Amino acid sequence: MSANGIDMEDVSKLLNALIDRINYLIDIKKDPEWADLDELLERAIALRNVQFELSGTEYRNRLERIEDRVSFLEDRVAEKLTPAEIVNIVRSPQRFTLQDILDNVYDSYTELGGDGERNVDPAIVVARATISRRVKNKIYSHQVMVIGHEKGRGEEFRNGGSAKPWGNAKALQYMKVAENEGIPIHFFIFTPGSFPIEDYPGAAQQIARNIYAMARLRVPMVSFISEGGSGGAEAIGLSDMRLMGSRGYYSVISPEGAAAIEGKIREGERVPKELIEKCAEQLHMTAEDNLKLGTIDKVIDEPRLGARRDDFAFFRRLRYEMIKATDEVVLSTKSFKTFRAYALRRKKAEESESTTFDVVVNWSLTDAETKRLLAQRSRKYRDMGTSFVIEPEESSLPGLKDVKEGLKNCYYEARYGLLKTHRRNFQKVLAEVSGEGSVIIRTVTEPVKAAYDFVFPEPERPQRLHRANGVDTQSIFLEEWEQYVSPLANEDRTVTCPNAEKYGCQDLWVPDLYGESCGVCPTCGHHFPLEYQWYLKNLFDKDSFQEFNEHISSGNPLNFEGFGPRLKRDMQRTGRHSAMITADAKIRGIKVVVAMLYSNFRSGTVGTAEGEKFVRACDRARITRRPLLAYIHTTGGIRIQEGTLGVVQMPKCTLAVREYIDSGGLYIVVYDNNSYAGPVASFLGCSPYQFAIRSSRIGFAGPRVIRETTGEDVPPDYHAARNALSRGHIQGIWDRKDFRKNLYDALLHMGSPSLYYR
């Protein structure tokens, strides 16, 4: 007690809380000058110094005046929070972190593999935790595995919740422990994105492994998103129920990143604030937006300016919602009746804002229930974003497609399932009797183009080559080689090999380089990029490439400003509707399903249409028991203009491809040119057979993003295929000329006996 009758300790606390509130407003507005917040802050701080000079009443009055002002401003801010401000809320150091959740939502917990800085990756926290509910005055506890990002309270070692590859590997390790023990997993996502480094196990490749595992993890999973930064979020994000805080964000890219791309801002230059705000809005990253898009299941209300560390009411709410969500996931695998009864009761309860339960649900599942859980998870993700797929109706009779699919299923089952053994025996006999074995092998072990394997040409001079000025585009080499020759070849000029200095490569004459040499430097083997059409003509059996689902079209589901015309331009330029080509094709007679991403259409980025086409290609391969080849001519990642609709293609496609692989399929991925980000960190990176065409680059984030995130420069060849091989990200490097031959070898020797031709 002080002399003037004021509890100074109390006042001091009040003042500090006020200062925190002002700072929080500054954080949200990201502008200390807004409504003279800086002055207000100064006034508050000044008050601290005059504590003993003022009378108690005067002091209280001043305090109240400031508080009134702060409350007024908070009202004003809350009235209309922009998406950019929500991002600022999420990034504020005052926002709650996983630590607060562990302390307040769970009753007790034991962190696994971490004690502060002593941790393989302190950005990822794994804990065995107990969560309890009170039913009729009795406490019931559940064991769960909690896995999430810890942003920390400014400690550098937490890396702002940006998980290193080995952090995500640790997460995966404990997901499997939970699966083993049959306990649910609660994921908490607080990440601006994964730390974009390639060191083993690799940012992209590890995320891919995680998503692949989560796709079929045999326990209920519930996730809560506060900060969902794209791929980093997906690493622990695939779940049966996705909750999101009302002041959280979930986005394909940070608004700054999007603004830099959209505004074509050069490295080091400032990105205009207005552009960032606009992008934040366009990306549809708020909880409300995501709920509308169907990328999350439920929004958990936070205080209007977002939950902070001491918002205990919010933590109570969160505990209730986590339990309820887990209940629902568990019950959904049981009979429909129990689920409905539960749901009805809950509805009643919710109306009364209750946070108590009047039933206990056992969270362990039987085998049959697990099966149902997985089926539901599959459906959930397969349906995600499908309402945004633009697909002109092929058949006027709804349902006819299903019938067709059904019939197709039966046919292939009968043909390749039942008759397979018989066929195999027959082939064996044939080989023994005719001695044809070696002959067959010979014809297929030759490379695509044997350079010397010429037939003697007709002795007549071919036409002259003209300079490529657009007038004459007919290649002189076409008739001569009777094969597809790159249009790049049609110019009389030379180019320098990028390795010229190192290996002394001579300048290359363009018609030779892009014609006979297939774009490969004869001295050092450097592969110059070739257009995707080259592969269509040189990789598959003649005329065997038959596209399907061509009509599925990319769109602009978020009405991202300025994107429509760009999309249209790419459609006109390529004559295609999306960046994904799916087709049936043959390689030396073996039928395969092909999925291709190519550079000319939005840099091979993946959005709703591309994902849907990929999923259907997986299903087609599964039903027909054919190998599935993903040839990635180039992919620039997830299409940012589709926001989280793009992001969810990662789990969606991975799930489909996992189901294909589990059915005994052979999934081969071949990277070419540039393959980065989301697709590599999901449905491509999960393949057990990933190869790269020589001179290609594979990675998570490009050099600029790495520099901007980590502050470190990376060597020029950081993402080179050979380094990806050294790091264990891929299984081999193929020369372009050997592509067909190696692929055929792979088709023969890899994959399970359930492939149709085995």
Next chain:
Amino acid sequence: MAGDINLNDLLRRYRTHPFEDYVVETPHTGRLQLKVEQGQEVKGPSGKWGQKPGTLLFVLERERNPKKVYSRNTGIISEVRTDLHEAFVEAREPVLTVQHRLNKEEIIDRILKEVLSIYAAPQRARYFLVPEIAAQIEKNIEKGVSIKKGDEILIMSLMKRDTILEYDGEPGVIYKVYFQSGQTVEQGQSLLGVCPPAKLQYVQKVVQRIRTEWDE
């Protein structure tokens, strides 16, 4: 001790003329476009991996392939053949001279040449490190690669024949490689600077002294 040098003399010599001239020639024929002027300051490659090229000196266009030639050294253009601008130029034509002020590390390099055991080119020929040594050097930049008498160290390419050269000097660590792989080296020019273990301390002492005494 054999190989001891009068460091003071050497340092004095470099102090009076701390420059080295680099003559830049055309790598091949072509039409030339000069991009620098007499007296201009130019920069060598930069970046942690030398990945950022230096100042553009000239463009040489041959068979519709304009090739940019960048400065490999920092310095001043002390001479430039303006008569070659926009002319068709033959291969190996001197175009300009970069006067480069030696920095401390380069002074050390040059003085070390007098201290280390030098493996010199036995013939005028093109030289390559044997792949094993090249790989080891690339890997152990810090530690250095030890060699001894009889080790195969270099490939001498002469008269279309490749001869493998065995090391015949004192055993030691390859301290310095003085040539670029595949470069033609005149007879008697230094190929490798080898430091015998016994001399290592002395060499380090020399380096230390230059470090402290040389002001840039």
Next chain:
Amino acid sequence: MPKERVLIANRGEIAIRVIKALKELGMEYVVVYTREDAESMHVRIAQEEQGQFKNAFRISNYKDPNEIFAVADEAKCTAIHPGYGFFSENFRFARRAALRTRPLVFIGPRWEVIRGLGSKINTKRIAKELNIPVIPGSDSPIYNEIEAEEVAEELFFLQKEQDISNPSVLVKASAGGGGMGIEEVHHLDAFRRVYRRIQNYAKRQFGDEGVLIEQCLKDYHHLEVQLLGSQHGEVVHFGTRNCTIQSTGRQKRVEVAPGFDPHLYEYPFDAEKLLDEIVRHSVKLAEYVGYDSVGTWEWVVTRSGQPYLLEVNTRIQVENEISAYISRIKKRTSETNLIREQIRVAFGDRLGFDQSDIYFEGTSIELRIVAEDPKRGFTPWCGTITRLDFPDYEWLRLYTHVPQDRPYRIPTEYDPNLCLAIVWGADTEEAKQRASTVLSQTVIKGENSAGEPIVTNLDYLNERLDDVLQF
């Protein structure tokens, strides 16, 4: 019509011979040279004869086609003579010359022919179709071990049947050439290992793991048939040569025309008939492919008198002049010069004579004088030549790029060839006699950096003269 201007994309003595031929045809010429070759006579001749335009250009490398084309355009050339080696059998170079925006006449066969016959496998396949004998073995690259072994087994069997002692097969990288990637196998048991080694080598070296398997021939003579064709479907031959005397690494050192001399020596077969046969076969193949330049059909003839077509060289050979020296063309007053004929037909001329106009006289021998040590595996010698003196006879032709008026340092970048000496005699005995005379009267002095005197193959050539034309 403006004069044709020919860029000579070569060095040394062949460049000098091409200059001579071009001048005789009234054409202009341009030479290229590297810094190392600045002292070579081919450069000095050009510089001394320079007229209205610059006719000698320094380039970075004779093997860089971009340099050749860039200079050809700059010097306003209309054609390129490739000489031998370098681009002479490079169909890509010839194709580029023909197809570029500013086309150039490539003095040699059209590129399709170079490509077709440049591939030994392809040549073998066509030859087989025309019933021309080829060395037993695979006629397409093999990529499969089982198949390769089958071929090897058959070859061993065939040799056993013919009672060949010490039978063996050769395993070659099909994309290789010039003695690289070839291994001999003596037992079928050892075959697989060698096959795999060559396959790996081929894959590494040439990016193609195709392998060829052939019977390994021993005890044979190396014969050549000299042909000339035109763009008008004419093909004539200029007889045969014998190039059996070679250094290690299959470098020819003494060549003789004609290929055998049954008047002087006894052969275990009918030599006259055999020469006729290989000429007939060679002409047949040339006519079949529409051969349109000078070219050499290389043959091996075994002791039993069995000829096999080895390969076709679609270029002028070093030794072309011994054939020219013994050939006479009726109605022509000048000496026969195959380089001149080659240039003429490249510009579309008709031959102007046919086979019946060609007849032969005497024997001609070519000696390749090289600074090398025959006693030490023909190691090249390098150093500076201080004196080079040759005798002067009307039956002797000499070609050298080595200046005789000043010391000359042999460039280490190229072969240490010093001189070609070509003699003619009314018969083989006289030619041999004269060759020996030339060798004994030639004086070469020089020393290397260590002060050691020059080493040449003069003695070696003299010794080997005795073996000429004898089986």
